[in-house]
Amino acid sequence: MDIKRLATGGLESRLTDPSSGNTTGKASANNAKSASTSADTVTLSSMKDIKTLEQKAKSSSVDNSARIEELKQKIQDGTYRVNPDQVATKLIATELLTSGNNG
Structure with missing residues (x-):
């Protein structure tokens, strides 16, 4: 909310x-x-921008399977630890990006 x-x-x-x-x-x-x-504003991307982003997404290949397996193993072993400072920093960064306050 x-x-x-x-x-x-x-x-x-x-x-x-x-x-x-x-x-x-x-x-x-x-x-x-x-x-x-205090009204919200919306900015629409052009179709050219959207197509360029779609092409980049299709052409990029990311293989995170090794990292995923490593994390699964740590969770099963009970050795996975959450860094609360890093989580808080990422939450704040996400809020700033989504709210439009970049400074």
Whole structure:
């Protein structure tokens, strides 16, 4: 669940919900302005970019079978250890990439 969406979801529902008790036009206009500044954006890739990526994916060959077998063996032996710092770092990096905050 995305907390950022929860925060803006309440505002958007108050803008469109007549039962919210907001009867002043000025407050409604201010809320609408705030809502528009936090809107999500979508950027579509061109078909050329997509085809190029498909070709790269088809032409690349990755063989992770040795690493997979190594990990399976460690898990079965009970010697596999999770590095919590590395997991946290990867989670933060993933969040930054998916949220669009690259800095």
